[in-house]
Amino acid sequence: MFVGRKKILREKLSEVEQIGHYTAQPAALPAALKILVEEQTHGEPMVAYAMVDLDERFRLTERWLGLTKSWLVTATPTEIGWKVQTIERSRVSRVCEVSGLSCNRLYLEGERGEGLLCTVRYTHRQSRLVGVIKTLLELELEANEGIEAEVARGKTAEEIYSENLLSAIKEAQASVASHQLAVVWRLLSYLKPYKIQVTLGLLGAALMTLVSLVPAYLTGLMLDQVIKPFGAGRLSLAEAKQMVGILVVGLAATLVLREFFAWIRLRTMSVIGEYVAKDLRDEVYSHLHRLSLSFFSSRQTGSLISRVGSDTDRIWDFIAFGVVEVSTSLLLLAGLAGVLIFLDWPLGLLVTIPVPLILWSILKHGEQMQNLFLRAWRKWSQLTACLSDTIPGVRVVKAFNQERAEVAKFVHRNDQVLGEFSRIHETWTRFWPKLMLTIHGIQVAVWIFGVPRVLQHIEGVKLGVENPGGLTPGVFVSFVLYMTMFVQPIEVIGQMARMINRATSSAQRVFEVLDTEPQILDRQSGTQHAELVGRVEFRDVTFSYDGVRKVLKNVNLTVEPGEMVGLVGSSGSGKSTLINLLARFYDLDQGAILVDGIDIRELDMGCYRTQLGMVLQDPYLFHGSILDNIRYACPEAAPGEVIEAARVANAHDFICQLTHGYDTIVGERGHTLSGGERQRISIARAVLRNPRVLILDEATSAVDSETERKIQQALDRLIKGRTVIAIAHRLSTLASASRLLVLKDGRIVERGSHAELMGDPQGIYRRLVDLQQQLHLGCEIA
Amino acid sequence: METEVRIAEETTRAETVMESPVLRLGVDGELQLWCGREALAVTVRRCFPWSQPGECLSIRNQENEEVMFIANSKTLDEKSQEALQAALRESGFFFRVRQILEAREEFELRHWVVETDQGRRRFQTRLDEWPRELPGGELLVRDLYGDVYQMSRPSALDAKSRELLWAFVE
Numbered sequence: 001m002f003v004g005r006k007k008i009l010r011e012k013l014s015e016v017e018q019i020g021h022y023t024a025q026p027a028a029l030p031a032a033l034k035i036l037v038e039e040q041t042h043g044e045p046m047v048a049y050a051m052v053d054l055d056e057r058f059r060l061t062e063r064w065l066g067l068t069k070s071w072l073v074t075a076t077p078t079e080i081g082w083k084v085q086t087i088e089r090s091r092v093s094r095v096c097e098v099s100g101l102s103c104n105r106l107y108l109e110g111e112r113g114e115g116l117l118c119t120v121r122y123t124h125r126q127s128r129l130v131g132v133i134k135t136l137l138e139l140e141l142e143a144n145e146g147i148e149a150e151v152a153r154g155k156t157a158e159e160i161y162s163e164n165l166l167s168a169i170k171e172a173q174a175s176v177a178s179h180q181l182a183v184v185w186r187l188l189s190y191l192k193p194y195k196i197q198v199t200l201g202l203l204g205a206a207l208m209t210l211v212s213l214v215p216a217y218l219t220g221l222m223l224d225q226v227i228k229p230f231g232a233g234r235l236s237l238a239e240a241k242q243m244v245g246i247l248v249v250g251l252a253a254t255l256v257l258r259e260f261f262a263w264i265r266l267r268t269m270s271v272i273g274e275y276v277a278k279d280l281r282d283e284v285y286s287h288l289h290r291l292s293l294s295f296f297s298s299r300q301t302g303s304l305i306s307r308v309g310s311d312t313d314r315i316w317d318f319i320a321f322g323v324v325e326v327s328t329s330l331l332l333l334a335g336l337a338g339v340l341i342f343l344d345w346p347l348g349l350l351v352t353i354p355v356p357l358i359l360w361s362i363l364k365h366g367e368q369m370q371n372l373f374l375r376a377w378r379k380w381s382q383l384t385a386c387l388s389d390t391i392p393g394v395r396v397v398k399a400f401n402q403e404r405a406e407v408a409k410f411v412h413r414n415d416q417v418l419g420e421f422s423r424i425h426e427t428w429t430r431f432w433p434k435l436m437l438t439i440h441g442i443q444v445a446v447w448i449f450g451v452p453r454v455l456q457h458i459e460g461v462k463l464g465v466e467n468p469g470g471l472t473p474g475v476f477v478s479f480v481l482y483m484t485m486f487v488q489p490i491e492v493i494g495q496m497a498r499m500i501n502r503a504t505s506s507a508q509r510v511f512e513v514l515d516t517e518p519q520i521l522d523r524q525s526g527t528q529h530a531e532l533v534g535r536v537e538f539r540d541v542t543f544s545y546d547g548v549r550k551v552l553k554n555v556n557l558t559v560e561p562g563e564m565v566g567l568v569g570s571s572g573s574g575k576s577t578l579i580n581l582l583a584r585f586y587d588l589d590q591g592a593i594l595v596d597g598i599d600i601r602e603l604d605m606g607c608y609r610t611q612l613g614m615v616l617q618d619p620y621l622f623h624g625s626i627l628d629n630i631r632y633a634c635p636e637a638a639p640g641e642v643i644e645a646a647r648v649a650n651a652h653d654f655i656c657q658l659t660h661g662y663d664t665i666v667g668e669r670g671h672t673l674s675g676g677e678r679q680r681i682s683i684a685r686a687v688l689r690n691p692r693v694l695i696l697d698e699a700t701s702a703v704d705s706e707t708e709r710k711i712q713q714a715l716d717r718l719i720k721g722r723t724v725i726a727i728a729h730r731l732s733t734l735a736s737a738s739r740l741l742v743l744k745d746g747r748i749v750e751r752g753s754h755a756e757l758m759g760d761p762q763g764i765y766r767r768l769v770d771l772q773q774q775l776h777l778g779c780e781i782a
Numbered sequence: 783m784e785t786e787v788r789i790a791e792e793t794t795r796a797e798t799v800m801e802s803p804v805l806r807l808g809v810d811g812e813l814q815l816w817c818g819r820e821a822l823a824v825t826v827r828r829c830f831p832w833s834q835p836g837e838c839l840s841i842r843n844q845e846n847e848e849v850m851f852i853a854n855s856k857t858l859d860e861k862s863q864e865a866l867q868a869a870l871r872e873s874g875f876f877f878r879v880r881q882i883l884e885a886r887e888e889f890e891l892r893h894w895v896v897e898t899d900q901g902r903r904r905f906q907t908r909l910d911e912w913p914r915e916l917p918g919g920e921l922l923v924r925d926l927y928g929d930v931y932q933m934s935r936p937s938a939l940d941a942k943s944r945e946l947l948w949a950f951v952e
Contacts, residue, residue: 022893024904056811058875060900096844098812098825100873102929107810116810121872124928125905168926172891172908374949378912505890 015162022169023125025051028158029064033082037066037073040086044068046157048136050129054103054121065106065120066157067133072108074118087117095137097130106130108137128164139550183504186511187315188323190276197268204264205324209331211261213339214254216481220343222247224474232461265324273320277312284308284513293585295516307513311506318503326496329489336482336489343475347450351483354442355490358435362494365431372427376420383413436487443483450476532611533596534561534692534723536582540591543577551577553746554591561692564724566734568765569743575727578743579695582725583612595693613691613722615715617698619682621673626655627662629681633689641688649684650714651677676707683714694719696726700733708733731769740765803850805841805862805869813869815841815850824849826869832916835874839866876930877903882943894923896931905929913950921950 016027029037029049037046049066064075072087087108094109104127107119122130155163191198226247230240285308296304333355341348390397390406397406453471460468538557544550552574559565567575580586581593584600592599600608610633621629630645631637637645642662646652654677658664666673666681673681679699686694699715700708712733719726719736728734740757742750742765750757750765757765803817805824814821822843829838841850852858855866877898884895891906905925913921919935936944936951 022904022906024902054875054900058871058900060903096812096823098873101831101876103872103875105811105872107812109810119810125925127927169891169906172906172926371949378950381910381912 015166018166018169019162023165025053025165026062028161029066030082033064033075033084036082036084037068037075040084041068041071041073044070046073048129048132048157048160049073050122050126050133050161052120052122052130053126054123056121058103058121063120065118065130065133067136072118072137074120085118089137089140092117092137092141095134095141097134099127104130106134125165125168128167129161132160132164183507183511184500187318187503187507190279191272191319193279194272194275197272201265201268201272201324202327204261204268205328206331208258208261208265209328210335211254211258212332212485213335213482215251216478216485217339218247218251218254219481220472220474220476220478222474223477224472228473269324270320273316273318276319277316280312280315280510281308284312284510287514287516291513291516293580304513307509311509314502314506315510318499318506322499322503325492326499329492329496332485332489333493336485340479340482343478344471347446347471347479350445350449351442351479351486354438355486358438358490359493361435361438362490365428365435366494369424369428372420372424376417376424379413379416379420383410383417386410386413439483439487443480446479446483450479532608532692535559535594535596536693536723536725537594537597538578538581538591539594541578541581541588541593542590543581543586543588545577545586550589551746552581555746555748557741557748559723559725561723562721563739564719564726564737566737566740567725567727567743568731568734568740568768573743574746575743576697577746579614579697579725579727582693583614583695584608610689611692613686613689613694615679615683615686615694615696615699615718619675619678621666621678621681623666625660625663625665626658626681629666630662630684630688632685637688642684645684645687646681648687648714648717649680650710651680651684654680674707676711679707679711680714683711683718687718692722694722694724696724696728698727698729700728700730731772804859805865807865807868811868811872813841813865822849826866826873828870828874831874832922839870876932879931879933881940882933882946885946891926894925894931896933898931903931905931913947915952921947 019025019027029046034046038044046066046068049064052063052065053060055061055063062077064073066073066075067089070089072089072092074085074087076083076085091110091114092108093111093114096107096109098105098107102123103121104124105119105121108117109115110117120130222244226235226240226243229235230237235243288304288308337348337352337355340351386406386409390410397403450471454473454476455470457468457470457472460470536557536559538555541552541555542550543552555574555578557565567578569575577586581588582600584605587601592601594600595603595608622632627639627642630642634641639662643652646655646662655662655664666678683699696715696719700711708730715733716736724737726734726737734740735754738753739751740754741748742757742763744764750760750763757763758769760766803815806814806816806821808814808821808823813824813826815824816822824841824843827840827842828835829840837854839852839855840848841852843849852866855863858866877896877900879896879898881897882894883897883902884893886893887909888906890909892909892911893904893906895902895904897903905927907923907925911924913923913933916922916932919937921933921936923931923933925931933939933943933947936947939947
C-alpha cells in the first residue's frame with residue numbers, strides 16, 4: 001500500500017506546475033536574470049527574491065526584487081533584456097511598507113541626506129514574498145543577523161519563493177490538486193488487503209450483470225422455439241410443454257442466480273467499503289494525534305472532524321457502490337449493445353448509436369444543474385448566515401428591538417431559497433421526461449422498423465419460404481425487453497462524474513492529513529527518565545513559527561528544582577511560545593532546552609510529558625463525568641486520590657453540592673460549569689498527575705476576585721515542591737514567584753524579584769505594576 | 783511635529799490644533815502632512831471605500847493613529863487635493879474586471895480568469911466566498927491573497943461573462 005502511495009504522490013502537481021496553474025507567473029527567477037545578477041553582485045547568489053508585479057502606473061508587470069548577502073537587487077524588464085540595479089545593503093537605514101486595497105508599496109531609504117533608495121509596488125499576491133525581504137532587512141537593521149540566519153536554515157531562494165507564493169493556496173485548499181485518476185488509484189489501493197473479497201464482489205457483480213441479460217433472451221426463445229412452432233403445428237403439445245418446462249426452469253434458475261450474485265456483490269462490497277472506511281478513519285485519527293500543533297492551528301476544527309467523519313463515509317459510499325455501479329453499468333451497456341447487434345445488427349445499431357448522444361445530454365444537464373445548485377447553495381448560505389448570526393446574538397436582537405426586522409430578513413431569504421429550489425425542480429422535472437421520451441422514441445422506432453420485418457418474416461413462413469428473412473417475433477420481443485434495460489445504466493453513468501468528483505475530493509482531504517509529516521519526531525530510543533528532578537534550562541533558545549520572524553531570540557534561563565519563575569510581558573512578547581517549547585509542542589530552531597541536563601529532544605516524549613503538568617487559561621474539559629475528567633491522565637487513580645486532589649484544588653466542596661457529585665456529566669467542554677469551577681477541576685487533574693515541572697498559563701484570568709482567591713489557594717498548594725513556570729497578566733498572582741522575568745520582543749529584558757524590579761522606576765515591570773494599580777483604582781472609583 | 787501630533791491625540795483631531803495643515807507627496811510617493819515647516823509621513827484610508835468613496839477620509843500616522851479627518855476633500859487647497867488623489871489612487875487601487883473568461887470550481891477553490899484594465903489575471907477564491915454586490919450593482923470579489931476585483935454590473939458585461947456570473951447575481 002505504501003509503495004503505491006509514494007508512486008502516486010509523485011504524480012501530484014509539482015510546485016512549479018502549481019505556480020503556473022494558479023498564478024500564471026514565473027515559477028522562479030528567470031535563469032538569464034539570475035546569471036546577470038550574479039555578475040553584478042560579484043558572484044553572490046540570491047538569498048531571497050520576490051516578483052513585484054505593479055509599475056508606478058499600476059499596470060501589471062514582471063519586476064524583481066532580491067537580496068544577496070551584501071546587495072539589494074532590483075530588475076526591470078527592457079526591450080532587450082533586464083535592467084539590473086544593485087544597492088549595497090549597508091546603505092539601507094529605513095524599510096517602510098504602505099498597504100492598500102490591492103496595491104502595496106515598499107520603499108527603502110538610505111542614511112539622512114541620501115534619501116530614497118528604492119520603491120516597488122506589488123499586489124497582495126506578492127506580499128508574503130516581499131515581506132520576507134522586508135523582514136530580513138529589518139532584522140539586519142535590528143541585530144545584523146537577517147541573512148545569516150536565513151542562510152543557516154538552509155532554504156534556497158527558490159524554496160522561499162515557492163513556499164510563500166503558494167501558502168495562501170495551500171491554506172485554502174485541503175490538499176494540492178492531484179490528478180483525479182491518481183487519487184482514484186490511491187483510493188483503490190486501500191482495497192489491496194481485501195483482494196479476495198474484492199475479486200469475489202466484482203465477480204458477483206459481473207455475473208449478475210451478465211445473467212440479467214438472459215431472461216429477455218429466454219423470452220424470445222420461448223416465442224420463436226415454442227409458441228410459434230406450436231402455433232404452426234411443428235411441435236406437439238407434449239413437446240411444447242416439455243420445452244416450456246425447460247425454459248421456465250431456466251428462467252427461474254437465472255433469476256435465482258441473479259439474486260444470488262446480487263447478494264454476493266452487495267454483501268461483499270458494502271462490508272469491504274466499511275472496512276476501508278474504518279481503516280481510513282483509524283489511520284487518519286491516529287495520524288492526527290502524531291501531528292504537531294502547527295498543523296491544527298492552520299486548519300479549522302470542523303474541517304478536520306469532517307475528514308474523519310463525512311469524508312470517510314463518502315469514500316465508503318464510493319467503494320461499496322460507486323465502483324461496482326459504474327463498472328457494472330458499463331458492462332451492462334456494452335453487453336446490451338453486443339447482444340442487440342448480435343440478435344439483429346440493423347436494429348441493434350438503431351438502438352445503440354443514440355446512446356452516446358443520450359449520455360452527452362445527461363452530462364450537459366448535469367452541468368446546468370451544477371450552476372443551479374451553485375445559486376441555490378449561495379442563497380442557502382445567506383439563509384444559514386441569518387441563523388448563525390441571530391441565534392447566538394439573540395440578546396442583542398432583543399435589546400435593540402430588531403425581532404421583526406430579523407424575521408422579515410429571514411422570510412425574504414427563505415423566499416429566495418424557495419425560488420432557487422423551485423427552479424431546480426422545474427429544470428430536472430423537465431429534462432428527465434424529455435430524455436425518457438427520447439428513449440421511448442427509440443422504442444417506437446424499433447417498432448416502426450422492426451414490426452414490418454416481423455410481418456415479413458411471418459409472411460415468409462406462411463408462404464413456406466425456407467429462409468423467410470425479416471425478424472422473428474421472439475427476437476423482436478427480446479429487443480423490446482432489452483431496451484427497457486438501457487435506462488438504468490445510462491442514469492448511473494450520467495451521475496458518474498459527480499460521484500467520482502465527490503469521492504476524490506473527500507479522498508484528497510483525507511490523504512492530506514495522512515501525507516503530513518509530524519514536525520515533532522519522537523526518538524525511537526529516547527531516554528526514559530523515570531523521575532525528573534525538575535531543573536529546567538533554556539540555552540540560547542531562538543524560535544520562529546514561520547521560519548522568518550523570530551518570536552524568541554537567544555533566551556537563556558535556568559530554573560532550579562522547586563523554584564517558581566514568573567513570566568511577564570505584553571501580548572506577543574514570547575511568553576506562551578516559551579512554555580509551548582518547554583512542553584515540546586514545537587521544536588527549536590536554534591539552542592536547546594534541557595531538563596535535568598538532558599536535551600528534551602533526547603527524552604522519550606511520552607515519558608517526559610507524564611512528568612509535566614499544565615494549567616491553562618481556558619481549561620478544557622471533555623464530555624464525561626467530573627471523575628473521568630480529573631482522572632484523565634491517571635485513569636487508575638483510586639476514588640480517594642481523586643477526592644484528595646479535588647480538595648487540594650478547592651473543588652471538592654462545589655462538586656459535593658452537585659446532585660450527581662463526582663459523577664456529574666459536565667457536557668461538551670464542561671459548559672455546565674462556571675469558568676472558575678472548570679479551572680479548579682483542571683487544577684485537580686494536574687494535582688493528581690503530580691508533575692515535577694508545572695506550567696501555569698494565565699490560570700486565574702477572567703474570573704471574579706472570590707474565584708481567583710480560591711484558585712490561587714489551590715495553586716499555592718499545587719506548586720509546592722515543584723518547578724513552576726507561570727505566566728500571568730494579573731501580577732498579584734505571581735507573589736509566590738522567587739524570580740520574575742520580563743519579556744519584550746522575544747528577549748528577556750528584565751529579571752529579578754518583585755522588589756528588585758520595582759526598584760527601577762523606568763523599568764517595564766514597574767510600569768506594568770503602576771498601570772494595573774491605576775486600573776484597579778479606576779475600577780474601585782467607578 | 784512629534785509634539786504637535788501628541789497634542790493632536792489629546793484633542794482627538796489634528797485639524798483642530800494645526801494651522802491650515804496641507805498634504806503633499808514626497809519624492810517616493812509618500813503622502814506627507816505638513817504643518818508649518820514640519821512634515822509627517824501619513825497614509826490615507828477611505829472610511830467608506832465602496833459606499834461613499836469620495837467622502838470621509840482618515841489620515842493616519844505610521845503608528846496607525848488618526849491625525850486628521852477629512853469629511854470632504856474639496857475643502858482642501860488644490861495641491862493638497864492633488865496629493866490626496868494621488869495617494870488614494872495607490873491605496874484604493876483594485877482590479878477592474880472588463881471580461882470574465884473562466885469561472886469554474888476546482889477542488890475546494892473557485893478558479894477565475896478575467897480580463898482587467900491591467901491585463902489578464904488568474905485568481906482563486908474559496909468556494910464559499912461569494913461575490914459581494916455593491917450599491918451601484920457592481921460585484922466585488924476578494925481572492926485568496928486579499929487582492930480585490932470589481933466586476934461591472936452584469937448588464938454592462940458581454941454575454942459570456944454574464945453567463946459565467948449568472949450563478950452569483952440576483
